[in-house]
Amino acid sequence: MDLISNLAMGFGVASSLANLMFCLIGVLLGTLIGVLPGIGATATIAMLLPITFQLEPVSSLIMLAGIYYGAQYGGSTTAILINMPGESSSAVTAIDGYQMARKGRAGTALATAALGSFFAGSVATFLVAIFAPPLTTIALKFGAAEYFSLMVMGLVMSVALAHGSVLKALAMVVLGLLLGMVGTDVYTGAPRFTMGMNQFADGLNFVAVAVGVFGIAEILRNLEDEHDRQVMTRNITRLFPNRDEFRQMIGPVLRGTGIGSVLGILPGGGAILASFASYTIEKKVSKNPEEFGKGALAGVAGPESANNAGAQTSFIPLLTLGIPANPVMALMIGAMIIQGIVPGPNVVSEQPQLFWGIIASMWIGNLMLVVLNLPLIGLWVKLLTVPYYVLFPIIMAMCSIGVYSVNSNPYDLFAVAFFGLLGYVLSKLRCEPAPLLLGFVLGPLLEENLRRAMILSRGDPTTFVTRPISATLLLLSLAILVLVFLPQIRKRRDEVFTESDA
Amino acid sequence: MSTKPKDGTDIAAGLLFMAIAAFFAWQGLGLDMGTSLRMGPGYFPMVLSGLLFILGAVILFKAFGRPDDEPIGRFAWRGILFILPAPIFFGLTVRGLGFVPALFITTLIASQASMRMRPLPALILAIVVTILSTLIFSYGLGLPFRRFGPWLPI
Known part of the structure; x- marks a missing residue:
């Protein structure tokens, strides 16, 4: 069978000694940085991205994927131990995980998160292997109009899933799109918004924008008030869940995996939605819902599985369409482009080694996480006690080296400072950075497809609604927008997000 | 008002x-x-x-007509003052001074962003970061940086 032989090839690529090592380094580094409080998966990848540029394309993407899982796992660790989720997707874990830790069940919570994530990751990886190839054949039928509409839907989704004001998230998307316009126009070669600086002719450096908006802004936020953190280090005695706890886990993990796998495919940040949805469902089906918020095992097992399944299946739109489902995938696209790979439906046929290698490495990465991190939890906990003022100068040094190593362009470092400030100011004004980054990556693609579609249709804008796939996608985006603006839904959305903040 | x-x-x-x-x-x-x-x-x-x-x-x-439910709060002025110049300094000097001195001073600048950082630990931290980064990035990964640049008399 094709699938089996392809997977076998993938495992062949991924289990070469070098790639195993890069996967391992990625997972370790990802966890290491992800464990640092307040730094989520996106910021971690943005900082570590440049390290991978010197590697072969396959190895570099395998390592990046490893960093991704590691960072996500690290995020849940901080969520459980110090109630500081690095990213909104692990915000849900913090609700019950931290309560479990306060009751002295930190070890169980951590192990549950790891095991649930591993199971979900394995299932979702398999789903990616099954569904990605047939989807690429559909994707090949996509014309410029369809691509445009799909990207619009992705951007709208990212708005719907952003924290806080919908209007501000919309503005952030548009701002991101505008920043994506900086550089040389592809059709005419006219320089745009470069302020006469040749250094920006190729556009703003993606890594610089990401590191600035996510990394530096985050450091500045953390420096606002420096206080000591309460680390739940005591009582991490019993790691492995007992038989009873295992039984309690099974249902939530299975449901979480299902929800996460489906929602993860949605462009715009399905993994976040998945963990919220799973938490809500677990609370509904639970026999004792009053336990939730006070340390319910299901409240950790479900969302963590959903979150990880979603993280995995969000590779599907990336690998098949070349469209990122969330900021992390946007970083992946950036990495692929820098490696000279054009993300999209052609990757499967032109670079089967890369495609299947990445899929196989997803599973290996997940396995490594469980095998390595359960015994290493003690070490990560120690890391949490390292004071922040020691950590951030190290992070700054890494960022500076990393960004510079991309193009050896000093202007990129100036851009880091600029976007760090912009990102900080925007976050002070309660504007989420994720939609901005997504807009920034999709901006050039969106414009190119819009212009191409208009040329193909001879200037007839109805092409977007007369082509069935495109029309459906646009209708869906419109429906999402209407939904988030509806007063009732808006209230519910606010409630969900408030719950996660509590 | x-x-x-x-x-x-x-x-x-x-x-x-x-x-x-x-x-x-x-x-x-x-x-x-x-x-x-x-x-x-x-x-x-x-x-x-x-x-x-x-x-x-x-x-x-x-x-307008709606109260501010979550005021902006205070700004990390010290952070802005020291964190943002760090990458700019690195960009300005990495070619002239070379990787090793530029990184050392960059880390030193960044470390001043925290009020809790004392001079001696900052110095030790910057030295350690510089040595490790040079080993990892310059020797290990073989990034094409000049370790000591033309501005230095060596």
Whole structure:
């Protein structure tokens, strides 16, 4: 069978000694940085991205994927131990995980998160292997109009899933799109918004924008008030869940995996939605819902599985369409482009080694996480006690080296400072950075497809609604927008997000 | 001071978005708009600038008559003062001074962003970071940096 032989090839690529090592380094580094409080998966990848540029394309993407899982796992660790989720997707874990830790069940919570994530990751990886190839054949039928509409839907989704004001998230998307316009126009070669600086002719450096908006802004936020953190280090005695706890886990993990796998495919940040949805469902089906918020095992097992399944299946739109489902995938696209790979439906046929290698490495990465991190939890906990003022100068040094190593362009470092400030100011004004980054990556693609579609249709804008796939996608985006603006839904959305903040 | 409630954060956000939109629109004036059939380089940016301006205006407008439920809070001035110059310094000197001294001073600058950092630990930290980074990035990964640049007399 094709699938089996392809997977076998993938495992062949991924289990070469070098790639195993890069996967391992990625997972370790990802966890290491992800464990640092307040730094989520996106910021971690943005900082570590440049390290991978010197590697072969396959190895570099395998390592990046490893960093991704590691960072996500690290995020849940901080969520459980110090109630500081690095990213909104692990915000849900913090609700019950931290309560479990306060009751002295930190070890169980951590192990549950790891095991649930591993199971979900394995299932979702398999789903990616099954569904990605047939989807690429559909994707090949996509014309410029369809691509445009799909990207619009992705951007709208990212708005719907952003924290806080919908209007501000919309503005952030548009701002991101505008920043994506900086550089040389592809059709005419006219320089745009470069302020006469040749250094920006190729556009703003993606890594610089990401590191600035996510990394530096985050450091500045953390420096606002420096206080000591309460680390739940005591009582991490019993790691492995007992038989009873295992039984309690099974249902939530299975449901979480299902929800996460489906929602993860949605462009715009399905993994976040998945963990919220799973938490809500677990609370509904639970026999004792009053336990939730006070340390319910299901409240950790479900969302963590959903979150990880979603993280995995969000590779599907990336690998098949070349469209990122969330900021992390946007970083992946950036990495692929820098490696000279054009993300999209052609990757499967032109670079089967890369495609299947990445899929196989997803599973290996997940396995490594469980095998390595359960015994290493003690070490990560120690890391949490390292004071922040020691950590951030190290992070700054890494960022500076990393960004510079991309193009050896000093202007990129100036851009880091600029976007760090912009990102900080925007976050002070309660504007989420994720939609901005997504807009920034999709901006050039969106414009190119819009212009191409208009040329193909001879200037007839109805092409977007007369082509069935495109029309459906646009209708869906419109429906999402209407939904988030509806007063009732808006209230519910606010409630969900408030719950996660509590 | 008016007694009417207003959301100061949103007012600032709205104004900021409008200002950025105006800036992009102004910068884009010189670009060819083209037609809907053959869009010029200025078409899409102009549409986006217009959209951003409207969104900013709506955010601004809606900020009045509503109390600010979460004030901006304090700014990390010390952080801004020391964190942001760090990468700029690295960019200005990495070629002239070379990787090792540029990184050392960059780390030292960044470390000053925290009030808790004492001079001696900062120095030790910067030395350790520089040595390890040089080993990892320059020797290990073989990045093509000059370790000591032409500005130095060695």
